[in-house]
Amino acid sequence: MFSRIFNLIIASVILSSFTVTAHAETPKEPMWPILKEIHFEGKAIREDANDLLVIEAPKRAEDAAIVPISVKSLVPQTADKYITNIHIIIDNNPEPYSANFHLSPDLGLIDISTRMRVDQYTFVRAIAEMNDGSLHMVSRFVKASGGCSAPAGKDAAAALARLGKMQIRMRKPTVGEPVQAQVIVSHPNYNGLQFDQQSRLYIDAHYIKSINISYNDKTLIEADTGISVSEDPSIRFTFTPESSGVLKADVKDSKDQSFSLQKNI
């Protein structure tokens, strides 16, 4: 997906020719028609797919750096008909294409939450891609936070000090019953807009690129992630362990550092 960044840059250039202040203030021009072209190449997208998906996001981004967003499916995954991907797009963020969750048909009902940075008033969209290739979208409008909240982290030194530390948090599961689990990895997720006082230079973007969550070596969720994701990325999800086994999370960042953690169930 992030190979599409190049396309996005081109689009930004085109876009900026008619919306000069695209990122200077709350954009007046809707970004979605352009984003749709870039990321879905003219394919039809069924809008307001509320019979398939539910997206939850706060009406107002209380803290611009940490906006909880969750997506649930209303139709269970089956081998014949299932959601292969959920794409998250935050229209007015510096990098709108925010995450791509590749989903296993074994997941049952999809219930995924994560935390994003939200820079300004924006639509947040979840687009489900089915195994037949069809696309279905739900969206929510999120107001910007007021006051002194900024998408930058609160304590860069602390975030860096525990870089790569991970947690898998869950209740004691019962085989055959759905259980909720959370994978968190400590990472500053620098978006390339932060400044290093020592070197007097902007810190290169340094963010988590992928989080692969597997059970007994079978991938449940693989998330491609970018700079819209909050510091200390978190994915909360539901799955059903069909036997005892090992839940594992493998994480890679943009500097090719890898982190992983597993938990026996």
Next chain:
Amino acid sequence: MKLTAPTTLTLLFMFFVTTSVYGSADEQNYSMQEVVNGIFYHQGVHQDPNEKNIGAIANVGFIIGKDCVAVIDSGGSYAEGLLLRQAITQQTEVPICYVINTHVHPDHTFGNAAFKDDKPEYIGHEKLPAAMQSRQDYFGRVFKETLGAAFTGTEFISPSRTVKINEPITIDLGERLITLTAYTTSHTDHDLTVFDQQSKTLWTGDLLFIDRIPVIDGSILGWITLTTQFQTMDLSAVIPGHGPATDNWQQAFLNQLRYLSILRDEIRVIIAELGTIEEASETVGLQEQEQWELYDNYHRRNVTASFVELEWE
């Protein structure tokens, strides 16, 4: 009502002087109060910043020595900075040598450019320059809209001199020594206080909120620790970042400690039960709603910020 019972200084202590300056930006009175001889502050309103209040929502002011004036926080817009500067020139002809920023937030730094002609030394925490750099694009974009005309002229001016954590510096304003102390992460990761040795008056910046809900933009645990430490200090008066100056500062620190401790304790329980930020936002600290101005605007944000910090305990 607020728990901070005496929200104003006692009469003995206080000595309202005032100067009414008519704001060119919004025609409002820009009043200064003299806390103790030579220490003046303007009390910000308990509102979110907007064009009408010109961002004048924080306490800003100055200390007059024999040779130098030190400005402590410069205002929430260039427009407020101009009003503050005008208020200083009405009190004294002593030159403005220092502009001290207690932290990066717009209501404390956006007036910096109004003092450029005085060629002051701008002073802040060693981490203030980084904090300013990483936020200025965002603040500039957002506050240009929020403040409208009051924003015009606002510049991000980084400190030319910084104070290291745990290495306080003392500045002589001329027969008046002030001590600047930089702290580890608390309200932000770059909080600075100013202590007037002669009168034992402490400017806390946003390390203390009175009446207005505290906002966590650093570390709830760090702030709890620091709030506890402040209670043991030997002080005559405190000028908080928001709310009235007071000689009943111990109660004010206690109120803040109560709010932060409730947040910490209730969020810990929710995290232990694998609850979510959304659940915490809906249930934590509801008993504090009546205690603070602007609770509805910032409480959920505090819960969110604290939650992601406490996940890593």
